[in-house]
Structures are given as C-alpha cells and as structure tokens.
Amino acid sequence: MTMATMAITATGLTKSYGDKVVLDGLDLAIPQGSIFALLGPNGAGKTTTVQILSTLIPADGGRAAVAGHDVAHDGEAVREAIGVTGQFAAVDNLLTAEENLLLMADLNHLPRREGRRRAAELLRRFDLAEAAGGTALTLSGGMRRKLDLAMTLIGDPRVIFLDEPTTGLDPRSRRVMWEIIRDLVTGRGVTIFLTTQYLEEADQLADRVAVLDHGKLVAEGTPQELKRRIPGHHIRLSFADADRLASAAALFDQAATDAETLTLRIPGNGGVPALRAVLDVLDRAAVQAEELTVHSPDLDEVFLTLTGRPHSGALEKEGLR
Amino acid sequence: MTSLSYAVSDSATMLRRNLLHARRYPAMTFSTLVMPVIILLLFNYAFGGALGAGIGDGSVKYIDYIAPGIILMSVASGGVGTAVGVSSDLTEGIVNRFRTMAISRASFLTGHVVGGVIQTMTSVVLVVAVALAMGFRPDATALEWLAAFGLLTLLTFALTWLAAGVGLIARNPESASNIPLPFQFLPFLGSAIVPPESMPGGLRWFAEYQPFTPIIETLRGLLMGTPYGNSPVLALAWCAGLGLAGYLWARSRFQRGPVVR
Numbered sequence: 001m002t003m004a005t006m007a008i009t010a011t012g013l014t015k016s017y018g019d020k021v022v023l024d025g026l027d028l029a030i031p032q033g034s035i036f037a038l039l040g041p042n043g044a045g046k047t048t049t050v051q052i053l054s055t056l057i058p059a060d061g062g063r064a065a066v067a068g069h070d071v072a073h074d075g076e077a078v079r080e081a082i083g084v085t086g087q088f089a090a091v092d093n094l095l096t097a098e099e100n101l102l103l104m105a106d107l108n109h110l111p112r113r114e115g116r117r118r119a120a121e122l123l124r125r126f127d128l129a130e131a132a133g134g135t136a137l138t139l140s141g142g143m144r145r146k147l148d149l150a151m152t153l154i155g156d157p158r159v160i161f162l163d164e165p166t167t168g169l170d171p172r173s174r175r176v177m178w179e180i181i182r183d184l185v186t187g188r189g190v191t192i193f194l195t196t197q198y199l200e201e202a203d204q205l206a207d208r209v210a211v212l213d214h215g216k217l218v219a220e221g222t223p224q225e226l227k228r229r230i231p232g233h234h235i236r237l238s239f240a241d242a243d244r245l246a247s248a249a250a251l252f253d254q255a256a257t258d259a260e261t262l263t264l265r266i267p268g269n270g271g272v273p274a275l276r277a278v279l280d281v282l283d284r285a286a287v288q289a290e291e292l293t294v295h296s297p298d299l300d301e302v303f304l305t306l307t308g309r310p311h312s313g314a315l316e317k318e319g320l321r
Numbered sequence: 322m323t324s325l326s327y328a329v330s331d332s333a334t335m336l337r338r339n340l341l342h343a344r345r346y347p348a349m350t351f352s353t354l355v356m357p358v359i360i361l362l363l364f365n366y367a368f369g370g371a372l373g374a375g376i377g378d379g380s381v382k383y384i385d386y387i388a389p390g391i392i393l394m395s396v397a398s399g400g401v402g403t404a405v406g407v408s409s410d411l412t413e414g415i416v417n418r419f420r421t422m423a424i425s426r427a428s429f430l431t432g433h434v435v436g437g438v439i440q441t442m443t444s445v446v447l448v449v450a451v452a453l454a455m456g457f458r459p460d461a462t463a464l465e466w467l468a469a470f471g472l473l474t475l476l477t478f479a480l481t482w483l484a485a486g487v488g489l490i491a492r493n494p495e496s497a498s499n500i501p502l503p504f505q506f507l508p509f510l511g512s513a514i515v516p517p518e519s520m521p522g523g524l525r526w527f528a529e530y531q532p533f534t535p536i537i538e539t540l541r542g543l544l545m546g547t548p549y550g551n552s553p554v555l556a557l558a559w560c561a562g563l564g565l566a567g568y569l570w571a572r573s574r575f576q577r578g579p580v581v582r
Contacts, residue, residue: 054421079423090414092338094345106334107424109327135345151418 007032007159007191008053012062015048015215022048024215025062030208035185035192037206039199039303045215046195047087050163053193054084067159083157085148087164093137097128097147100136101154108155115154122150126180142173149180160184162194166201178204199303211306218306227296228271229305235278237264237289248287252278328425335432339406343440353402354444357395358451364391364514365455372515385459388452389540390513393533395448396477398505399441400484401498407433407488408497430485430571437481438474445473459544469543472553475560476536480504482567489574508533532559 010028014021022045030036040046051057053066055075064071067081092100098119105115123129126146131139136147145165152160162181166174182205184190196202202209203223210220219226227233239245239262248264249257256265268274275294282289297305343350364372369383407430410416419429449457461469484501491497510528511517517528528534535555542549 056417056420076423079421082421084418084421086414086417088414090418092415093413094342095338099341103334103338104422106337107331107419107422109330155422 005032006030006065007034008036008064008066008193010053010062010064013049013052013059013064014061015045015052015057015059022215023052023059026212026215026217028064028210030191030193032191033185033189034207035181035194035205037202037209038193038195038212039197039202039209040195040212041197044212046197046212047163049212050084050086050161050193050195054082054161055079081157082159082161083152083155084161085145085152085163085165087167091136091139091144091147091151094135096133096135097131097139097143097150098123100147100151104151104154110154118154122154126150142169142176145169145173145177146180149177153184158189159191159193162192164195164197166196166198174201181205211303213307219302224296226302229302233268233297234295235266235268235275236293236295237266237278237282238262238291239264240288240290244287244289247285248282248289251281251285251287324425328427328431331425331428332431332435335428336435339432339436340439342406343402343436349402349405350440353399353440354447356398357391357444357448360394361388361391361448361451361455382456382458384452384455384457385545386541387514388449388457388459389537389544390508391452392445392448392473393476393513393537393540394505394508395444396441396473397480397508397533398501399437399444399477400480400487400504401501402440403433403437403481403484404488404491404497404501405494406437407485408491409494411489412493426576427572430575433488434478434481434485437484438477441477441481442470442474445470445477460546461544465543469540472536472539472543472556472560475557475564479560479564479567482564482571484567486567486571486574489571507531508537512537532563535559 006029008028008030010026013023013026013028015023026045026049028036038046038049048057052059053064053071055071055078058072066078069077069081071078092103095103101119101122102115105119108115110118126149128143128147128150131143136144139147149162149165165181166177169177178201181192181194185192192205194202194205206223208221209223209226211218211226219229221229237248239248242259242262245257245259245262245264249255252264252266254267257263258265266278268278275292279292364387365384369387372383372387410429410433416429420426459466483504487500488497491500508514510524511531511534512528513533517525517534520528535552536559538547538549538552539556541547542552
C-alpha cells in the first residue's frame with residue numbers, strides 16, 4: 001500500500017520521561033478508512049502514543065505523519081485534520097451540552113448557521129437533546145463521554161483518536177459507544193485510532209489490532225490473525241457413536257479423544273487450508289462427523305502468550321503502582 | 322482566513338466562553354464585584370473616623386483619601402478569578418482538547434485575560450459609583466478621568482496576565498486562589514489606606530518604593546489634584562514592566578506543553 005492511502009504512519013517513535021522509557025521504537029501504518037486498535041495494559045504507552053500523534057507532546061525520536069502531515073513540523077495541518085477524545089471527558093463543565101458543541105463549532109471556524117445545524121444534529125443523534133438544558137456537570141458518565149465524542153465530531157475530522165473511549169463506563173453505555181464508533185467509519189472514509197485495555201473492545205471494533213507492551217509492539221494483525229498465532233487453537237469434531245469416533249481418532253496423530261462427549265480435538269491453526277485438510281482426510285476414510293466447530297482462543301489468551309503475563313487484574317495493578 | 326483573523330475570532334470565542342462562565346459561577350463573580358465595595362464601606366464607616374483623623378491637617382475628607390486606594394485594591398484582587406479560571410480549565414482537561422484543535426494558541430489565555438479585565442473594570446466602576454454616592458468628590462476633568470481609567474486598565478491588564486501565569490503554575494484551583502493573596506495586600510502596605518509617613522522605618526521604605534504607591538499617587542493626582550511628582554512615569558513603567566513580564570511568563574508556561582498530571 002502506498003503512503004498516500006495511509007492515514008497514520010510512524011517509524012521508530014521513542015519517548016522517555018526521565019529514566020522511564022515509555023515508547024521504545026514504535027512503528028505504525030494505518031490505512032485510511034479503517035479502525036485500528038492499540039491494545040495494552042495501563043502504562044504500556046498508549047496515551048503517550050495518542051499525545052504524540054495528536055501533536056500534544058513531541059516525540060524524542062522517530063517520525064510520524066497523520067493525514068499526510070508530519071506531526072513535528074506541520075502540527076497545524078495535523079490539528080486541522082484530527083479530532084481527539086481523551087481518556088477523561090474534556091468537556092466544559094460550566095456550559096450546557098449545546099453550548100459545548102457551539103463552542104467547538106466556533107473554534108472549528110464553522111459559519112454560525114452551519115454550527116447550529118451540526119450541533120442540533122449531534123444532540124439528536126447521540127440522544128443528548130433531553131439533557132441539553134443543564135450544565136455538563138449534571139450529566140452521567142456515559143452522557144459526558146458521548147458529549148465529548150460529539151464535540152470531536154462537530155469539526156468533521158478525517159482522523160479520530162479515541163483514547164480509552166469506554167474506560168469506566170457501564171456495560172450498556174459501552175455498547176452504545178461501540179455502535180456509535182462503528183457507525184463513524186461506514187462510508188465516510190474516516191480513520192479511527194482507538195486505544196483500549198479491553199480485549200473484547202478491540203475484537204469488536206477493530207480491523208487491525210496492535211498489542212503494545214512496555215513501549216513496543218509485540219504483535220499486529222487482524223483480531224483473527226492474532227488469535228491464530230497462538231496455541232490453544234483447535235478443531236473440534238463430534239460423532240454420532242463411539243465406533244466412528246475411534247475410526248476418526250486413528251486418522252489423526254495428535255488428536256485427543258473425549259469418549260464421554262464423543263468428540264475429537266485436533267490441534268490446528270483454524271485457517272481454511274487446515275480445515276479443508278481435516279475434512280479431506282475424513283472424506284477419504286468415509287468417516288462421517290456430525291458437527292465441526294473451530295475453537296479460537298480469546299484475546300486474553302493472546303495477550304498471555306505474547307507477553308508471558310496475564311492481562312487482567314494483576315497487570316492493571318502493576319500499571320497503577 | 323488569515324492567522325491574525327483566526328487569532329482574533331478564536332480569542333473572541335474564548336472570551337464569550339469566559340463571560341458565560343462568569344454568569345454560571347456567580348459566587349466568584351459576586352465576590353470579585355462586591356468585595357471591594359464592602360471594603361470601601363468598612364474602611365470609610367467603621368475605621369474611617371480613627372484613620373481619617375491621622376491624615377494631614379484634617380482638611381482632607383477620608384473618603385477622598387481612601388477611594389483611590391480602594392479602587393486600586395479592587396484592581397489588585399481582580400486577578401484571582403482569572404488565576405482560578407485558568408487553573409480549573411487545566412485540571413479539567415479541556416485545555417488539552419483546545420491544544421489538539423487548529424486554533425490560535427494564544428486565544429485561550431487572551432480570552433481569559435480579556436474576560437478578567439472586563440470583570441475587574443466592572444468592579445472598579447462599581448466602587449467609583451458607590452464612593453461617589455458616599456461623598457467622594459474628585460475635582461478631575463473629563464480628560465483626567467479618562468487618564469485615570471486608562472492607567473487602571475493598563476494595571477489591570479498587567480496584573481491579569483500575571484494572574485494567568487499563576488493559574489498555569491498552580492497545582493489546583495485552590496492554590497491558584499491563594500497565590501495572588503500577597504498582591505491583594507500590597508496596597509495596604511503602600512499609601513492606599515494611610516500615608517506611608519505614618520509607618521515604621523523599614524515598612525515605610527518598602528511602602529514608598531513598591532509599585533502600587535506611585536500608581537495610587539498618580540491616581541490621587543489625577544482625581545484629587547494632589548501633587549504627584551514623577552509618580553506617573555514610575556506608574557507607567559511599573560505597569561508596562563509587570564504587564565510584559567506577566568505576558569511573556571504566561572505565554573512561555575503555556576507553550577511549554579500540557580502539564581502531565
């Protein structure tokens with residue numbers, strides 16, 4: 001893919017705070033119109049990456065370009081193209097939801113009438129209209145996050161950074177955010193750079209996922225590719241009776257049989273060729289299987305495999321320390 | 322649009338935002354506006370009898386002596402609102418949002434400072450009006466009034482830029498409201514309430530040379546016709562110096578990038 005179709009590129013980004021290395025040579029290439037998720041535990045360097053790409057802070061080393069503009073030398077052009085919704089809702093607490101949106105419309109230099117039109121549309125689209133009267137301080141966490149995102153969208157950015165957009169939200173608000181985020185990319189060529197520590201979130205939203213650990217990417221690919229890269233992946237066949245199970249078991253070297261459930265577990269990477277091979281072997285031996293399922297490990301297992309450490313609980317505590 | 326017209330329109334947007342804040346957070350606005358009036362009432366009616374007796378030969382009414390001093394105090398205390406406003410914006414993360422937008426970088430501070438100046442000058446007008454109602458009788462011509470307000474506006478700008486810088490370095494809004502406190506007391510240690518001649522040696526020396534004294538003396542000269550010597554020159558120099566220092570300091574603090582909290 002050529003550089004022109006890349007919304008975000010980075011090569012060898014580094015950043016340290018004193019002795020603490022936060023980014024240790026980060027490379028990124030994110031095509032236009034895609035959702036990219038940067039996945040990692042607290043303290044992995046996700047927010048720092050967003051801060052560098054959105055021109056908030058300079059990198060110590062390396063280069064990065066957003067929407068075709070160098071973040072170090074052409075920050076103004078980058079800022080023209082992006083919208084950022086940070087980890088903590090950056091709304092003006094003393095203004096109402098509508099006033100917040102109009103403030104952003106003015107700062108995006110929209111004509112007054114166009115600003116009012118977009119503000120009204122976003123209030124409606126994000127169900128913020130009923131709360132438009134009170135100041136932002138009175139909004140619930142989910143509502144504030146939606147308002148924050150609406151404030152980002154009013155300027156019609158081509159590249160949107162969402163830094164942990166659902167951290168701290170209840171499951172229902174999280175689903176609502178997910179729907180909104182998915183809708184953003186459909187047919188509009190908008191690129192979304194998302195950071196998250198929720199594996200499910202990356203799986204749900206992203207076209208590509210990169211796993212960040214201690215300032216380095218330890219893996220990158222589609223959620224499916226990532227899952228395929230790690231062991232624990234297997235094809236499960238179930239049979240109508242013990243005879244068929246036994247005949248099938250004789251065909252595969254590494255298969256494990258479970259007599260109780262009449263199933264056979266065959267290790268494999270879950271890709272189409274592997275599946276076809278299994279089915280071909282069964283066909284040739286004329287053994288009929290009742291059901292075939294592919295078991296994919298979830299991203300928690302991916303993280304454990306890639307970094308050698310569990311993702312949840314323990315790591316979050318480490319990050320907070 | 323050119324970058325200059327962006328700077329102007331963004332600053333105007335930020336100013337509108339700050340004026341809206343002033344209406345939404347009336348406690349701060351109220352105390353900025355009303356405190357100086359209360360101090361004026363207090364000094365004139367509660368302490369005025371005793372303090373006034375010690376001034377000059379008794380031919381000067383105390384309200385005529387103290388009104389310019391209290392006017393100046395309202396200017397000196399006006400910056401607190403700006404310091405608190407800047408600091409709470411920083412703690413709430415909205416500033417980082419502004420920084421990622423294609424807007425004039427200076428507009429955030431300019432909006433705060435212009436908003437602060439408008440509030441402080443409103444309180445000055447209020448103090449002048451109340452003082453006039455209490456019997457303050459300046460002999461100033463229209464031109465002298467204009468010059469007096471010009472000087473006060475200049476000083477307000479200078480102190481408000483300093484206050485914006487204070488807001489940027491303060492750890493939180495509470496400390497932002499405390500740091501400017503010494504500035505509010507400075508007029509007390511000058512000729513605002515009583516003449517410096519009545520003070521003990523060291524304090525008197527300080528009172529004679531601190532920035533507020535030539536400013537008050539210039540104000541008295543313009544409004545009351547008292548002799549002011551070279552005070553106007555000193556007053557303008559102090560205002561310009563403090564203003565430039567405050568502006569450059571605040572700007573460089575803000576350019577330094579987001580505060581990682």
